[in-house]
Amino acid sequence: GQNIDQPTEMTATEGAIVQINCTYQTSGFNGLFWYQQHAGEAPTFLSYNVLDGLEEKGRFSSFLSRSKGYSYLLLKELQMKDSASYLCAVRERSGYSTLTFGKGTMLLVSP
């Protein structure tokens, strides 16, 4: 079966660094995605990993280990506007972008 796990909630303070973990067990693997979703808004694409290693994009970085079925999203220099839900999703096969999502991690950034 498909299983994607991530923590339900995390809290952090402005200016800090936070790491959101995601573990997955899926029948196939063709890439892992991270999305950010503010309340009442559309999920927006943050990052994509298909090979092992770290992908850096400004304040956000994402890491993947395929052998461990593990990824994390690293957010640096946290800002209040980073308070949102962060969704981990796996694409199991190539072709269309049909994704299987985790439940999301609600990140609360406090002053």
Next chain:
Amino acid sequence: ETGVTQTPRHLVMGMTNKKSLKCEQHLGHNAMYWYKQSAKKPLELMFVYNFKEQTENNSVPSRFSPECPNSSHLFLHLHTLQPEDSALYLCASSGRDSQNYNSPLHFGNGTRLTVT
């Protein structure tokens, strides 16, 4: 402006009503999707269309009926819904990137549906 527009933003309907959700994408993508987002649950894939052809129906009850007249428009027709169908319904689209993989999903803001 997300490039994917959904209407209406909010919808309240009774169990005997018939209504439709509309989605339009302005990104030139070839694939469109319906996802359901319920509280404390993962996003659930409902339907996939590629070049107007339905390629996936994820065991969705027949009271949900999708329609894709062209690659830019997607509808979800609703009839005889149940209160447990209350959720956020998200439309998304994707195309192909330079490596010939599908690009990331681009989502609309969703329709918040309440069934009374």
